[in-house]
Amino acid sequence: MQNIGKDTQIYTEMLEKFLQTNDEKYLMKAKVMSSSFVNRNIFPEEIVRIHMKAMDSIYGETAGEYKQSLQFLLESLIAYRVANSKFEQLNTERLELKSEIQVAANMQKTLLKTEIPTYKTLDIGAISVPYRQLNGDYYHFTEGEDGILNFGIADVIGKGVPAALSMSMIKYAMDIFYDESMCPPTVLRNLNHIVERNVTANIFITMLFGQYNLATNVFKFASAGHEPGFIYRKETDRYEEMEAKGIVLGVVKKAQYEEYTLEIEVGDSIILLTDGVTECKRGDRFITKQELIEVIQKFSHLSAQKQVESVYNYFKQMEDFQLKDDFTLLIIKRFV
Amino acid sequence: MNLNIDIKDEGKKSIVQLSGEIDVYTAPALRDKLIPLTEKAGHKIKIDLENISYLDSTGLGVFINAYKSSKQHNSIIEIIHVKDRVLRLFQVTGLHEIMNVVPK
Numbered sequence: 001m002q003n004i005g006k007d008t009q010i011y012t013e014m015l016e017k018f019l020q021t022n023d024e025k026y027l028m029k030a031k032v033m034s035s036s037f038v039n040r041n042i043f044p045e046e047i048v049r050i051h052m053k054a055m056d057s058i059y060g061e062t063a064g065e066y067k068q069s070l071q072f073l074l075e076s077l078i079a080y081r082v083a084n085s086k087f088e089q090l091n092t093e094r095l096e097l098k099s100e101i102q103v104a105a106n107m108q109k110t111l112l113k114t115e116i117p118t119y120k121t122l123d124i125g126a127i128s129v130p131y132r133q134l135n136g137d138y139y140h141f142t143e144g145e146d147g148i149l150n151f152g153i154a155d156v157i158g159k160g161v162p163a164a165l166s167m168s169m170i171k172y173a174m175d176i177f178y179d180e181s182m183c184p185p186t187v188l189r190n191l192n193h194i195v196e197r198n199v200t201a202n203i204f205i206t207m208l209f210g211q212y213n214l215a216t217n218v219f220k221f222a223s224a225g226h227e228p229g230f231i232y233r234k235e236t237d238r239y240e241e242m243e244a245k246g247i248v249l250g251v252v253k254k255a256q257y258e259e260y261t262l263e264i265e266v267g268d269s270i271i272l273l274t275d276g277v278t279e280c281k282r283g284d285r286f287i288t289k290q291e292l293i294e295v296i297q298k299f300s301h302l303s304a305q306k307q308v309e310s311v312y313n314y315f316k317q318m319e320d321f322q323l324k325d326d327f328t329l330l331i332i333k334r335f336v
Numbered sequence: 337m338n339l340n341i342d343i344k345d346e347g348k349k350s351i352v353q354l355s356g357e358i359d360v361y362t363a364p365a366l367r368d369k370l371i372p373l374t375e376k377a378g379h380k381i382k383i384d385l386e387n388i389s390y391l392d393s394t395g396l397g398v399f400i401n402a403y404k405s406s407k408q409h410n411s412i413i414e415i416i417h418v419k420d421r422v423l424r425l426f427q428v429t430g431l432h433e434i435m436n437v438v439p440k
C-alpha cells in the first residue's frame with residue numbers, strides 16, 4: 001500500500017500539472033506509469049481510485065454526481081476485470097488442451113504408422129484424413145511370408161480422444177494376435193472378443209479385414225459392420241458394391257463372421273473406404289454413391305496413391321464441401 | 337444441428353419422440369436421457385425416428401449403448417419409423433439383426 005500511496009502522490013502531481021498546462025508530456029508520463037502497473041499486478045480500477053484521490057487532493061473533497069459517476073466507473077471496471085481474468089484463464093486452459101491434443105495426435109500418428117507394401121503385380125494407395133486432430137479411422141497392411149497380403153480398414157464409432165486411444169489398442173491386438181493361418185472371420189472374431197471385453201461401453205469399431213493371395217489373386221475378406229467398398233471390374237468397366245454382412249465389433253460377446261471370396265483379374269481394383277467418404281456433404285445434401293464412383297473413375301488413370309489423394313483433394317476443393325467424419329480411402333489395383 | 341427429445345412416460349412404457357439430427361453434437365444429450373430409461377427392469381422403450389433427418393455413427397453409438405444397457409437390465413427397446421438412409425446404417429453395421437428396428 002505504501003507504493004500505491006507513492007503512486008497516488010506522483011499521479012496527483014502529474015494530473016495537477018496537466019490540468020494547469022494541458023501539456024501532453026504529463027499525459028505521456030501517466031501512460032508510462034499505467035504500463036508499469038501491469039507488471040506490478042495493479043488493476044485498472046486501482047487507477048480510478050488513484051484518480052479519485054488525486055481529484056480530491058487537488059480540488060478538496062469533490063462531492064455530488066461527478067464523484068458518484070467515478071464510483072460507478074470503478075464498479076464497472078471491477079466487474080470487467082473479474083470477467084476478463086476468467087476469460088483469460090479459460091483461454092489458457094483451451095490452449096493447453098489444444099497442445100496436449102496435438103501431442104496425442106502426433107503420438108497417434110507414430111503408433112498407428114503402417115508401411116504400404118510394394119509389389120510387381122499390385123499398386124496400392126491409401127489416404128486417411130482426420131475430421132479434427134485425432135483420427136478415429138485406421139488402416140494397416142501386413143505381409144505374410146506365404147505370399148499373402150493382409151489388410152484392414154477400421155472406423156471407431158465415437159470421436160475424439162477415447163476413440164483414438166481405442167484404435168491404438170486394436171492395432172496392437174492385431175500385432176499380437178495375428179497368426180498367418182487365421183482366416184478373416186477368425187481375425188474379426190478375436191478382435192470382437194478383445195473390444196467387447198476391454199473397451200468402454202460407448203465405443204464400437206467397424207472393420208473390414210482382407211487377405212489377398214499374391215499367387216492366385218484371390219481376395220478373401222470379412223466385415224464387422226463396415227461400410228462396403230467397391231470392386232472395379234475391367235471386363236465390364238463397372239464398379240460393383242462389395243457385399244458383406246457382420247456385426248460391429250464390441251456389441252455382442254460371441255460374434256460370428258462370414259468369409260467372402262472374390263477373384264481379382266488384371267485391371268481390376270479393390271476400393272475400401274470409411275463412412276467419412278460416403279457421408280461427405282455438399283451444401284445440404286450428401287454426395288451420392290454414383291458421384292463418388294464418378295470421382296474415383298475420373299482419377300483412375302493415375303497411380304493408386306495419386307488416385308486416392310486426387311479424390312480427396314477433388315472433394316476438399318469443392319466450395320460447399322463439408323467433411324463430417326474422418327476420411328479414409330484405400331485402392332488396390334492389380335495391374336499384372 | 338438441433339435435436340428435440342420428447343419423452344412420454346406411460347407406466348411401464350416410454351415413448352421417445354426424436355426430431356432433428358443425431359450427430360456428435362446432439363448425441364450426448366440423447367445418451368443422458370435414453371440410458372436411464374433402459375436401466376429399469378421390464379421397461380419398454382419405443383424410440384420414434386420418424387422426424388430424424390440425419391444420424392451419424394456417433395448417434396448410432398448411442399443406440400448400441402442403449403441396446404447393451406437394455407440387455408443388462410432386462411428392458412426392451414424398439415426403434416420405429418426408421419427411414420431408408422438411417423435404416424441403411426443399421427443394416428450395414430449388422431445391428432438390425434440383433435436390435436428391434438422397424439422401417440417406416
